[in-house]
Amino acid sequence: MATSNVRHALFCAIVTIVISYPILGLNLEAEGINIVLTGTDATTIVAIACAALIVFLFQLFRDSVMGKLGAVSDLNPLTGRKPMEQDKRAKLESWVLTGLVVVALFWPFFSSRGAVDLATLVLIYVILALGLNVVVGLAGLLDLGYVAFYAVGAYTFALLSQYYGISFWMALPLGALLAGLFGLLLGFPVLRLRGDYLAIVTLGFGEIIRILLNNWTNVTGGPNGIGGIPDPTLFGMEFGRRVKEEGNTSFHETFGIAYSGEHKVIFLYLIALVLAIITALIIRRLMKMPVGRAWEALREDEIAARSLGLSRTAVKLSAFTIGAFFAGFAGTIFASKQGFISPESFVFLESAIILAIVVLGGMGSQIGVILAAIAVTILPELAREFSEYRMLIFGAAMVLMMIWRPQGLVPMRRLHITLKTQE
Amino acid sequence: MLILEDIHTHYGKIEALHGVSVEINEGEIVTLIGANGAGKTTLLMTVCGSPQASAGRVVFEGRDITKEPTSQIMRSGIAIVPEGRRIFSGLTVKENLHMGGFFNTKSEIRESQEHVYELFPRLKERESQRAGTMSGGEQQMLAIGRALMSKPRLIILDEPSLGLAPLIIKQIFEIIGKLRDDGMTVFLVEQNAHQALNLADRGYVLETGRIRLHDTGANLLVNPQVREAYLGG
Ligand SMILES: Nc1ncnc2c1ncn2[C@@H]1O[C@H](COP(=O)(O)OP(=O)(O)OP(=O)(O)O)[C@@H](O)[C@H]1O
Numbered sequence: 001m002a003t004s005n006v007r008h009a010l011f012c013a014i015v016t017i018v019i020s021y022p023i024l025g026l027n028l029e030a031e032g033i034n035i036v037l038t039g040t041d042a043t044t045i046v047a048i049a050c051a052a053l054i055v056f057l058f059q060l061f062r063d064s065v066m067g068k069l070g071a072v073s074d075l076n077p078l079t080g081r082k083p084m085e086q087d088k089r090a091k092l093e094s095w096v097l098t099g100l101v102v103v104a105l106f107w108p109f110f111s112s113r114g115a116v117d118l119a120t121l122v123l124i125y126v127i128l129a130l131g132l133n134v135v136v137g138l139a140g141l142l143d144l145g146y147v148a149f150y151a152v153g154a155y156t157f158a159l160l161s162q163y164y165g166i167s168f169w170m171a172l173p174l175g176a177l178l179a180g181l182f183g184l185l186l187g188f189p190v191l192r193l194r195g196d197y198l199a200i201v202t203l204g205f206g207e208i209i210r211i212l213l214n215n216w217t218n219v220t221g222g223p224n225g226i227g228g229i230p231d232p233t234l235f236g237m238e239f240g241r242r243v244k245e246e247g248n249t250s251f252h253e254t255f256g257i258a259y260s261g262e263h264k265v266i267f268l269y270l271i272a273l274v275l276a277i278i279t280a281l282i283i284r285r286l287m288k289m290p291v292g293r294a295w296e297a298l299r300e301d302e303i304a305a306r307s308l309g310l311s312r313t314a315v316k317l318s319a320f321t322i323g324a325f326f327a328g329f330a331g332t333i334f335a336s337k338q339g340f341i342s343p344e345s346f347v348f349l350e351s352a353i354i355l356a357i358v359v360l361g362g363m364g365s366q367i368g369v370i371l372a373a374i375a376v377t378i379l380p381e382l383a384r385e386f387s388e389y390r391m392l393i394f395g396a397a398m399v400l401m402m403i404w405r406p407q408g409l410v411p412m413r414r415l416h417i418t419l420k421t422q423e
Numbered sequence: 424m425l426i427l428e429d430i431h432t433h434y435g436k437i438e439a440l441h442g443v444s445v446e447i448n449e450g451e452i453v454t455l456i457g458a459n460g461a462g463k464t465t466l467l468m469t470v471c472g473s474p475q476a477s478a479g480r481v482v483f484e485g486r487d488i489t490k491e492p493t494s495q496i497m498r499s500g501i502a503i504v505p506e507g508r509r510i511f512s513g514l515t516v517k518e519n520l521h522m523g524g525f526f527n528t529k530s531e532i533r534e535s536q537e538h539v540y541e542l543f544p545r546l547k548e549r550e551s552q553r554a555g556t557m558s559g560g561e562q563q564m565l566a567i568g569r570a571l572m573s574k575p576r577l578i579i580l581d582e583p584s585l586g587l588a589p590l591i592i593k594q595i596f597e598i599i600g601k602l603r604d605d606g607m608t609v610f611l612v613e614q615n616a617h618q619a620l621n622l623a624d625r626g627y628v629l630e631t632g633r634i635r636l637h638d639t640g641a642n643l644l645v646n647p648q649v650r651e652a653y654l655g656g
C-alpha cells in the first residue's frame with residue numbers, strides 16, 4: 001500500500017471530523033438571554049469517531065473496494081449477462097405487472113390507514129415522475145420547474161371548488177387540461193433554449209408560479225392557502241360521517257356498514273392507483289407511437305431530426321404539454337388528499353425530488369421510475385428518525401448510483417434490441 | 424429542378440455567402456467543391472431553410488421555398504445527408520431507417536426499406552445493432568439509407584467521404600452513381616475533388632462565399648486552376 005494512500009486516508013478522516021463535530025457534536029442552547037455552547041453526549045462523539053474511522057478505512061482500501069463495486073456493475077443487462085429472449089421477457093414482465101396490480105388493489109384492505117395514505121402519496125409521485133419522464137427522459141428537455149404544473153392542477157381544483165363548488169370528478173380533467181395549457185404556453189418561449197439555459201428558465205417559471213400563488217392573496221389566499229377542498233365521491237356517495245352536499249348520500253349508510261374514516265383513504269388510494277395505471281399505459285402507448293419516436297430522435301440529434309422534416313416546435317411542445325397534463329392530474333389528487341393546499345407544497349425542492357426520481361429510476365424507463373418513486377417516498381418515512389438527513393441520504397444515493405449504475409436503476413431498454421451472437 | 428439565385432446568407436452580422444447562384448437539373452449529379460470554410464455546408468443548409476437566405480431565392484421544382492420552414496422543405500421531396508452523418512446512435516439501424524420515413528405510410532416504409540437493404544446489404548445484416556456501435560463506413564451508409572427512406576427526388580450529400588478509407592469511399596461513390604441511374608437528382612458537396620468531379624455531370628467551385636468556376640465535371644478535372652488548388656497540382 002502506497003504511503004500516499006495512507007496520507008490521503010488520514011486527511012479524509014480529519015476532514016470528516018472537522019465537518020461533523022461542529023454540526024453534530026456541539027449544541028447551541030438558550031440559557032435565559034444568553035446562548036451557551038454545550039458538547040453532546042458520548043454516543044454522538046463515538047458515532048463521529050466511527051464515521052471518521054470508516055472514511056479512513058474506505059479511503060485506504062479505496063482501489064480494491066471500487067474495483068469490486070465496478071465488478072458489480074457488470075450485472076448491467078446490456079453489458080454482462082446474455083439478455084433474456086424478447087418475448088420471454090415481455091411475458092414475464094406482463095405477469096409481474098399484473099401480479100403487482102392485483103396486490104396493489106387488495107393490499108389497502110389489510111393494512112393501516114397511515115400506510116394507505118403514504119401509498120397514495122407514492123402513487124402521486126409515480127404519476128408526476130412518469131409525466132416528467134416524458135419531458136426529461138424521452139424528449140431530453142431538462143425541466144426544473146415541473147412543480148408549477150402540479151401546482152396548477154392542485155389550485156385549479158381548490159379554486160374551482162371554493163368559488164364554483166365544482167366536484168373532484170369535474171376538476172380532474174379540468175386541472176389536467178389547464179396544466180397542459182400552461183405547459184403549452186410556457187413551452188413557447190423556451191423552445192430555442194437547450195440544456196443549461198432551458199433548465200434555468202424553467203426553474204424561473206416554477207418560481208414565478210409559486211410566487212404568484214403566494215402573493216395573489218385575494219384569490220389564492222396567499223401563504224394561508226385554501227382549505228376545505230372536497231373529497232371525491234363515488235356515484236354521488238360521500239365518504240364523510242355526514243353528507244355535506246345536497247342530493248348526495250353517504251357511503252356507509254347506503255351499504256349499511258359502520259362509518260369508518262378508512263373508507264375515504266382507501267377510496268382515494270384506489271383512484272390514485274387507477275390514474276397511475278392509466279398514466280403509465282397512455283405514456284407507454286405514446287412511446288411506441290410516432291410522437292414518441294420523434295421525442296427520442298430530437299433528444300438524440302436535433303439537427304438530424306430536423307433534416308428528416310420533424311418540426312422542432314411541434315415535437316418539443318407536445319412533450320411539454322403532455323408532461324404538464326399529467327402533473328395536473330397528480331395535482332388534483334394531491335389537493336383532494338390533503339384537503340388543504342398552500343404554495344409551500346410547490347417549492348423547488350419538489351421539482352428536484354421528482355427529477356431525482358426520474359434520474360434514479362433510469363431516464364426513459366417506466367418500471368425504473370415507478371420503483372424509484374416508491375423508494376424515494378417510502379425510505380424517508382421508514383427512517384423517520386433520520387428525516388432531517390433526508391437530503392443527505394438522497395445525495396449519498398445519487399453518488400452511489402453514479403458509481404454503480406450510471407444509467408439508473410432500470411435503464412431504458414430499447415424495445416427491439418436483440419444482440420446477435422457472433423458466428 | 425433546384426435553382427439558387429444570388430443567395431446571400433448571414434450568421435448574425437457575418438455574411439457567409441455573397442451572392443451564390445447554382446442550378447441543378449433533373450437527373451444530374453452536380454458537385455460543389457471548395458476549401459474548408461468556403462461556405463459549402465452553409466449553402467446546403469440554406470437550401471434546407473436553416474439558416475434562411477437573407478437575400479436571393481431558392482426555387483425547387485418551380486416553387487419558391489426561400490422562406491418556408493425547414494420541416495416543410497424537408498417533407499417536399501428533398502433529403503439531406505448532413506455533414507458528419509448524424510445518425511441516431513442510441514437507436515438501432517432499423518429504427519434509424521424508419522425515422523427517415525417518418526411521414527410515409529407503413530407500406531411505403533417497407534418498400535423503401537427493401538430498396539435501401541438492396542443498395543446496402545451490410546445494413547440488413549446489422550439491422551438490430553445500435554447505430555452508434557457501427558463503423559464509420561457503415562454509419563455513412565446508414566445516413567444515406569435514412570435519407571433515401573422518404574423517397575426524395577433530390578438528395579443532398581455533405582461530404583459523404585469524410586474520414587473514410589479509400590475502398591469505402593469508392594463503394595459510396597458507386598452507390599451515388601447508381602442513384603442517379605435510377606433517376607434521382609444528386610447535389611454532392613465534396614473535399615475529395617478528384618472522385619467527385621469524375622462522377623459528376625457538372626461542378627461548381629466555391630471560394631469564400633462566391634462561385635469561382637462552373638463547368639462540366641470533365642472540364643473542371645483538367646482545368647489548371649482547379650488542378651492547382653484542389654487536385655494537388
Ligand atoms: N453556425 C455558425 N455561426 C457562425 N458562423 C458560422 C456558422 N457556421 C458556419 N459559419 C462560418 O461560415 C463560413 C462557412 O462555413 P461552412 O461550414 O459553410 O464551410 P464549409 O465549406 O462547409 O467547410 P468544411 O469543408 O470545413 O465543412 C465559415 O467561415 C464558418 O466559420
Ligand SMILES: [Mg+2]
Nearest residue numbers: 463464465506
Ligand atoms: Mg462543411
